[in-house]
Amino acid sequence: MNMGGLMISVSGVRGVVGEGLDPITVARFGVAFGTYLAKGSTVVVGRDTRTSGEMVKFLAVGGLLSTGCRVVDVGICPTPTVQMAIIHHEAEGGVAVTASHNPAEWNALKFMGREGMLLDREEGERLISIFENPDSYRYARWDEIKPIERDEKAIERHIEKVLSLADVEAVRRHKFKVAVDCCNGAGALIIPELLRRLGCEVVPLNCEPTGFFPHDPEPVAMNISELCRAVAESGADVGFAFDADVDRLTIVADGGEPLGEEMTITLAVDHFLSLRKKGPVVVNVSTTMAVDEVAKRHGCEVVKSLVGEVNVCEAMRERGAVIGGEGNGGVIVPDLHYGRDAVMGATLILEHMAEAGKPISGLVESIPRYCMVKEKVGLLEGVTKEELISQVRKLFSGLETDLTDGVKVFFEGGWLHIRPSGTEPVVRIIAEAEGKKRARELVEEGKKAIETAAILASRRK
Ligand code: MG
Numbered sequence: 001m002n003m004g005g006l007m008i009s010v011s012g013v014r015g016v017v018g019e020g021l022d023p024i025t026v027a028r029f030g031v032a033f034g035t036y037l038a039k040g041s042t043v044v045v046g047r048d049t050r051t052s053g054e055m056v057k058f059l060a061v062g063g064l065l066s067t068g069c070r071v072v073d074v075g076i077c078p079t080p081t082v083q084m085a086i087i088h089h090e091a092e093g094g095v096a097v098t099a100s101h102n103p104a105e106w107n108a109l110k111f112m113g114r115e116g117m118l119l120d121r122e123e124g125e126r127l128i129s130i131f132e133n134p135d136s137y138r139y140a141r142w143d144e145i146k147p148i149e150r151d152e153k154a155i156e157r158h159i160e161k162v163l164s165l166a167d168v169e170a171v172r173r174h175k176f177k178v179a180v181d182c183c184n185g186a187g188a189l190i191i192p193e194l195l196r197r198l199g200c201e202v203v204p205l206n207c208e209p210t211g212f213f214p215h216d217p218e219p220v221a222m223n224i225s226e227l228c229r230a231v232a233e234s235g236a237d238v239g240f241a242f243d244a245d246v247d248r249l250t251i252v253a254d255g256g257e258p259l260g261e262e263m264t265i266t267l268a269v270d271h272f273l274s275l276r277k278k279g280p281v282v283v284n285v286s287t288t289m290a291v292d293e294v295a296k297r298h299g300c301e302v303v304k305s306l307v308g309e310v311n312v313c314e315a316m317r318e319r320g321a322v323i324g325g326e327g328n329g330g331v332i333v334p335d336l337h338y339g340r341d342a343v344m345g346a347t348l349i350l351e352h353m354a355e356a357g358k359p360i361s362g363l364v365e366s367i368p369r370y371c372m373v374k375e376k377v378g379l380l381e382g383v384t385k386e387e388l389i390s391q392v393r394k395l396f397s398g399l400e401t402d403l404t405d406g407v408k409v410f411f412e413g414g415w416l417h418i419r420p421s422g423t424e425p426v427v428r429i430i431a432e433a434e435g436k437k438r439a440r441e442l443v444e445e446g447k448k449a450i451e452t453a454a455i456l457a458s459r460r461k
Contacts, residue, residue: 006022013108014102016105035067035137085116104217166198176201179205179236251264254360267364268331268348271348287327305324316334411442417429
C-alpha cells in the first residue's frame with residue numbers, strides 16, 4: 001500500500017514525517033501491534049536519532065499501552081540492540097522506530113516478534129489486517145494500563161555480548177586506527193565505545209547523535225567520500241560507515257578505497273569460516289557470488305534465500321547456518337541473535353585483520369572482485385508483479401535459473417536477477433559480472449525482458 005508518501009508493507013510502515021507518516025497512523029499501528037500480540041505481552045521499544053524519533057516513539061508506545069502491553073523503553077540505540085533486548089527481557093515483541101538508511105525526514109516502525117526476529121510475511125499481513133480493521137482493536141481496561149519501564153543497559157549488554165564472542169586480546173594487540181562515520185545516527189552511542197574497548201584509536205566523523213544527517217545515511221560508496229578522505233589523510237587502518245540504525249556496514253580500506261557493501265559479508269564469511277566455526281552459510285539470492293567462492297574454499301555450503309532480513313534468518317535457522325547476511329552490508333551471527341548487526345560485523349572485520357596479520361587491502365587481494373549494477377523499473381499499468389514475473393520466467397526458460405525470489409538467470413561469468421520489490425510498486429533488476437560493462441549489458445537484457453513480458457502479460461487479458 002502506498003498512500004501519498006506513506007508506505008505500508010509486511011516489513012512495517014514508513015513515510016516522510018508530516019507528508020504521509022502522520023501521528024494518527026503511528027498510534028493506530030501501536031494499537032494494532034498490541035492487539036496482534038497476546039494480552040499483557042512485553043514489548044521492547046527503541047529508536048534511532050531522528051528528530052522525529054521521540055514523537056513517533058511515544059505515539060507508538062501510547063498505542064501499545066492502550067492495549068495493556070508492558071512497554072520497556074531502551075531509548076536511542078541500534079535496531080540490533082532492540083533485537084537483543086527482546087531476547088534479554090523475554091519479550092513477545094519489539095518495535096524499532098527508525099527509517100534505517102532513508103534520509104532524515106523519513107521515519108518508520110520496524111516490528112519484531114519473539115527472539116527479536118522481524119515479522120515474516122504472514123505475520124506482517126496479519127498485523128496489517130488488524131491495522132485496517134479498527135473494530136478488531138483490543139483495548140485494555142483503565143486498571144490494566146501499565147507505566148513505561150526504562151532499560152538503560154541495553155547498549156552496554158550489546159557491547160559486552162559482542163566482545164564475549166570476539167578475540168578481544170588479539171585485536172587489542174594491534175592498536176588499530178579506525179575512522180568511523182556514524183552519520184549522526186544511533187551508531188554514535190555504541191561504535192566509538194566498542195572500538196575503544198577493542199584498543200583502537202578512533203577517528204570519529206559524524207559521531208554526534210543529533211539526527212541531523214550530514215549525508216544520505218545509506219552506507220554505499222557514493223555517500224561516504226568524507227570517510228574515504230579521512231581514512232587516507234589520517235593513515236587509518238580501516239574505515240567503517242554505518243546506516244542510521246546500525247544494521248548495515250560498509251568498509252573503507254587503508255588508503256581510502258571504498259570496498260562496496262557486498263564486500264562486508266564476503267570478508268565476514270571468509271574470516272568466520274576460517275577461524276570461528278565451519279557450517280552452512282545463508283545469503284539472499286541477490287548477494288555477490290564472491291561469497292560462494294569464499295565459502296567453497298572453506299568447504300562450506302551456501303544456501304540462497306528470498307531477499308529480506310527475516311527471510312535470510314528463517315533460512316539460517318532451518319539450515320543451522322553459522323553465519324549469514326545480505327550484500328547490502330548486513331552480517332548475521334546467530335550466536336548473537338537472528339538479525340543484521342553491524343556492531344558484530346565491524347568486530348569480525350577487526351578480528352580478521354588481527355588474526356590474519358594483514359591490512360584490509362591485503363585481505364581483499366584473495367577475494368574475487370565483481371561488479372554489480374542495480375536498477376528498478378515501474379510496472380506497466382494493469383499488469384501485476386506476479387503476471388510480469390511469470391512471463392519473465394517463461395522468456396528465460398531455456399537457461400539455468402534460480403526461482404527462489406523472482407527469477408535469477410545464470411550466464412557465463414555472471415548473473416541477472418529480476419524480482420518484484422516487497423515494499424514498492426517496482427521490479428528490481430540486479431546483475432553481477434566480472435566487469436562493469438558486462439553487468440550493464442545484463443541489466444539492459446533484463447530491462448528488455450521486462451518490456452516484452454509486460455506486453456505479453458497485458459495481451460493475455
Ligand atoms: Mg538499517
